[in-house]
Amino acid sequence: xxxxxxxxxxxxxxxxxxxxxDGENAPRRTELAxxxxxxxxxxxxxxxxxxxxxxxxxxEALDAVPPVDVRQGGFPDRLGRVTRLPVWAGALAATExxxxxxxxxxxxxxxxxxYATHGHGDETMLVHAATAxxxxxxxxxxxxxxxxxxxxHAAWTASAAVTAMYAPDEPVPYAAPGSVVPEEVFARAAAHxxxxxxxxxxxxxxxGDEPSLAAALRAIELSEPPT
Numbered sequence: 001x002x003x004x005x006x007x008x009x010x011x012x013x014x015x016x017x018x019x020x021x022d023g024e025n026a027p028r029r030t031e032l033a034x035x036x037x038x039x040x041x042x043x044x045x046x047x048x049x050x051x052x053x054x055x056x057x058x059x060e061a062l063d064a065v066p067p068v069d070v071r072q073g074g075f076p077d078r079l080g081r082v083t084r085l086p087v088w089a090g091a092l093a094a095t096e097x098x099x100x101x102x103x104x105x106x107x108x109x110x111x112x113x114x115y116a117t118h119g120h121g122d123e124t125m126l127v128h129a130a131t132a133x134x135x136x137x138x139x140x141x142x143x144x145x146x147x148x149x150x151x152x153h154a155a156w157t158a159s160a161a162v163t164a165m166y167a168p169d170e171p172v173p174y175a176a177p178g179s180v181v182p183e184e185v186f187a188r189a190a191a192h193x194x195x196x197x198x199x200x201x202x203x204x205x206x207x208g209d210e211p212s213l214a215a216a217l218r219a220i221e222l223s224e225p226p227t
Contacts, residue, residue, distance in 0.1 A: 001132065001136075001154050001155070001157075001158040002044050002046055002079055002158060002161065003039060003041075003042030003043045003044045004038065004039070004041075004042035005075040005125070005128065006128045006131075006132035006135075006158055006162065007038070007042075007128075008035060008036075008038045008039030008042055009039065009132055009135045009136060009158075010128070010131050010132060010135045010199065011031075011034075011035035011038060011039075011135075012032065012035040012036060012039060012135065012139065013134065013135025013136065013137075013138040013139055014035075014135070014138075015028065015031045015032040015035045016032065016138060016139045016142050017138040017139075018031075019032060019142075020141055020142060044076070044079075046079060046080075046082075047083075049082055049083055049084055049085040049157070049161070050083060050084045050085075051084075051085070051086070051087045052064065052066070052084050052085060052086040052087065053086060053087065054086065054087040054088070054089040054092065055086050055087070055088060055089060056089050056090070057088075057090065057106070057110070058088060058090060058091075058103070058106045058107040058109075058110035058111075058156075059110040059113070059114065061086050061087075061088035061089075061090075061156075061160070062110055062111060062114055062129075062159070062160065062163055063114075064086040065085060065086060065160050065163045065164050065167065066084055066164060067164055067165075067167055067169075068081035068082055068164050068165055069081060071165070071166070075125070075165070078165035078166075079161065079165065081165075082161045082164045082165065085157065085160045085161065085164065086160070088107075088156050088160075090103045090106065091103055091107075091152050091153055091156045094149055094152055095149055096149075097145035097146070097148040097149065099149075100148040100149040100151070100152040101137070101140055101148055101152075103152055104133060104136065104137045104140070104148075104151070104152045104155060105137060107133050107152075107155060107156060107159060108130055108133050108134045108137055108203065108206070108207065109207050109209075109212070111129040111130035111133065111159050111163075112130040112200075112203055112204050112207055112211075112212045112215050113211045113212060113215060114129070114163075114215075115127065115129070115130060115200070115215040115218060115219065116174045116211065116214050116215040116218045117171035117172055117173065117174055118167055118168055118171050118172075119215070119218055119219060119222055120168055120172055120222060121166050121167045121168030122166035123219065123222035123223045124196050124223065125162065125165070125166045126162065126163070126166050126167070127196045127197075127199065127200040127203075127219060128158075128159075128162050129159045129160075129162040129163050130159070130200060130203050130204075131199050131200055131202075131203050132155065132158050132159060132162070133155035133156070133158070133159050134203040134206060136151050136152075136154070136155040137155075139151075174214065174218050175214065176210070176213065176214035176217050177217070179210075180213055180217065182205050182208060182213065185201060185204070185205070185213050185216050185217060186201055186202075186205060188217070188220055189201035189216060189219075189220055192220050192223065192225050193225055193226050194223045194224070194225060194226055195226075196219070196223065197216075197219045197220055197223050200215075200216060200219045201216040201219065201220075204216040
């Protein structure tokens with residue numbers, strides 16, 4: 001899941017969701033094939049990080065992630081510096097498929113909410129802490145249920161690793177400028193035009209609560225529009 005800075009699993013997640021919700025046709029199957037080929041081409045095995053003490057919730061586990069010692073260079077350079085990650089007790093205990101799905105949704109929500117106060121660490125890369133596990137969540141209905149718990153563990157490790165690589169030294173308080181509705185937030189993201197902003201907003205709308213919408217607005221504020 002680390003390969004290509006988690007972009008392959010995100011692409012596959014979008015393709016699978018489209019096939020599941022809108023039906024199959026040749027272009028959609030081709031997009032899934034391209035996503036899987038991209039994933040295979042960017043496959044990168046890594047050493048499992050050493051476990052740190054367990055945290056009870058996804059939000060607390062993300063807060064407990066230690067930053068890498070040198071926050072310079074691109075994704076591959078930083079990934080090699082991720083040697084320790086906390087154990088998330090919820091993911092560790094989730095052995096039943098439905099329980100794993102609930103915890104995966106918890107992780108997506110926690111990572112999305114966290115962006116509002118931590119996204120300034122790297123406005124682009126930190127969106128993947130939420131969009132990568134959300135891509136996995138979207139694929140679960142197409143996977144054997146025996147793979148749901150392993151998928152949760154893989155998604156947690158990827159989200160935590162991105163957090164370790166790009167999280168800022170300190171959070172910054174953020175409050176949304178007034179009340180907004182999901183349609184307005186997505187319209188703002190589409191008008192902004194940055195692909196990461198749009199993908200992150202898409203994930204925030206899957207959750208749909210006010211902290212998620214605020215996080216999407218924060219992504220719009222932090223990110224430079226494409227030229």
